[in-house]
Amino acid sequence: MEDGFKWRLSDEQLSVATHVDGPLLVVAGPGSGKTRVLTERIRNLLTNVPGHFRVLALTFTNKAAAEMKERLADLGDVRERAFIGTLHGFCLEVLSERGKFVGLEGAPNIFEQAKDRQEVLEKAITEDPFLSEKLADITDSKERKRRVGKWLSAISYVKSHPVTCAVIEDEEVQRVLDAYNAGMQACNAFDFDDLLLLTYKLFIDNPKVGDIYRRLYKFICLDEAQDMNEAQYAVIAALCSGSHRNVMMVGDPRQSIYGFNTSSPEYMERFGQDFRAKRVQLMANYRSSRAVVNFAQTLDPNYMVDQQLPIPGCVRVLRGADEKNEAVQIADELERLFLEGHPDVEGGIEPGKCAILGRTRFALLNIEAELKKRGITFYKRLSANHENESEVVDDFLIALRVMANPRDLLHLSALAKRWKVGTPDTSDDFLTTIRLMASEADESRVGAVVNSIAAVAKKLSRLDLMPALTVLEEHADALDEADRLAIYEDVAVLRQEWDQFLRSATGTRSLPAFLSGKALGAVQKTSREGVALLTVHSSKGLEFDVVFMAGMAEGMFPDYRATGAKERAEENRNAFVAATRAKRLLYLTYPMSRVMPWGDIRRQAPSRFLTGAPD
C-alpha cells in the first residue's frame, strides 16, 4: 500500500481501500469518503496485486469517471489496466468488441433521444393492425399521446427487468414491445436499455465470451450502488461466476433517488445476500459543517454520524415575496459572499464553490434569469449534449448519423424535412443520396453540409473529422457575425469532443464509435465554470462549499406529484441528497407567493422539509 495516503484515510476507510479478495459491500453515508476509498482501492489493486488483469470501475456519471481517472492519472497506465466509466459505457465497449455474438456489426447505433424512440414506436403502431386499432379507439388526441407514452414506459420497464420480465403475460405489452423492436431493428438502432440487455444476453448465452471478460476483469467496483436497477445488477452478476467474485459495491440507501426509474437499494442488499459479501459501514462525515449535518438529521432522524468536522457552518432560510424576489435574494446573497467570504470557507468564495439546486428545472428559471442579468457565470448541465445554435452543424450531425448507419431512414427523413425536400427511400450510397437531396433544396447551408460530409467520406477508413469542421468554419466566414459565431461555437464543441474521443478511444476509430460515445455523453467536456445551477438528481455525488436549495415550498419540493408513501419517501431522500451536497453553508429558499401556470397568484406554504431548519 502506498504510504502517501495511508495517514489520510481512517482505519475503516483503509480496511476498504486495502481489501483484495472476495465480495465486499460498503454502506456509507454522505461525505464519508466512499468515492475516495473506491479510488484508493483501485490504486492499491493496480499497484500491489500481481498478475495480468483489468479493474472494472463503474461510476454513475461520466463526470465521476473523469474525476476518478484524474485522481489515478499518476499511475500512467491506468487506461490500459482499468475500465473507468459508466455501466452503459462498458456495455458499449463489450458490444463494439464482441457484439457479433448477439447479431451486431461493430459499434451499435444508438437512438438516445426520446423523440426518436417515440417516432419509431408511432410508425410501428401504424404497421400493426392490433395496436393501431387500440389507438384508434381513443378519440381524444391528448389521451392517445398519453397511451403512446405509457407504451414507451412499458417497453423500458420490460427491458430493464430481464429476469422478472423474461416472460411477458400481458398480450398488449408483448405486442408493443415486438413492434417497437422490429422498428428499431429496421433502423439498425438500439436504445440505452438495449445496451444492458444485449450485454447480459451476450454473457449468459455465450459462456465462452463471458469467460473472457470474467478472466480479464478480476476486480469489479461499483459506486452509487443504491441506484442500481435489475438489468444493471443482472449484467454485473453475469460478469461473475465460480471463482470470479471480487465485486465491491459502495452505496448509501439514504441517497437512493432514482426509484421512479425502477432503481432500488434492494439490489445492493441482494448483492450482500447473493454473494455473502463482507459488510463495512463508513459513518463519518468529512464533508459537511455541523449545521449541515444537524439539518440533514432533521430530514432523516436515523442518519448517524460517528465523526464529523469541528466547523460550525450555517443553515439559513431565505424567504422571497415571490419567485422573482426569491431569485433576487439568492443573487444578493451570492454577491455578498463573493465580496465578503465567510470565516468557515477557506480562501474566499468564488462562483465555482457555489451551487443552486432545484427539485425540477422549473424551480430554477427565475434564478437563471437573475444570474444572467447580473453577469454571474453559471452552468446548467454537467456533461449533457451541447445544444447546437446553428442549423448547419445540426444538419451535419444528422447526416453523420445516416452516413454511419445507412439503414437509419428515420434521420434521413428528418434531414429531408429540414431541407424541405422529398425523402429518398435509400441511403446506401449516402454521398450520392445527400448530393441529390441538396440539388433539390433551397436552403443556403446545404452546400456546406454536403462538402463537410464529402470531407468525412474521403477519410472513412482512418476517420478524421477535422477537414469537415474546417469546411463548416469556412462556410461560417461568409456569414454575418451572429450566425458566424454560432457556428464557430458549435464547431469548437465538436472539435473538443472529437479530441476527447481520440484520446479515450480504445477500440476502432469509426463513425459509429464516435457517435455512440457522444450519445452516452462519454466524449463531452465535464468540468464547467461558475455557479452550478442543477437539479437535485444531477447534483448527486457532488459537493460545494455553499449550497442554495431553491423553491422549498410545498408542492415544489416535495413535488406535488409525489402522492403515494413511496414517492413521498423518495422526495425526502431527494432533500437529504441536496442538503448533504453542502460543505459549509446551506441556504433554504422559497417564494411566499407564486404565479401559477393558469395566472392566479397563490400563497405558498414553506416545505415540510424546513420544519427542522433554524429560523
Ligand SMILES: Nc1ncnc2c1ncn2[C@@H]1O[C@H](COP(=O)(O)OP(=O)(O)OP(=O)(O)O)[C@@H](O)[C@H]1O
Ligand atoms: N479520511 C478523510 N479525511 C479527511 N477528508 C476526507 C477523508 N475522506 C474523505 N474526505 C473528504 O470528504 C469529502 C467527501 O468525500 P467523498 O466525495 O469521497 O464522499 P462520498 O462518500 O462519496 O459522498 P456522497 O455519498 O455524498 O457523494 C471529500 O471532500 C473528501 O476529500
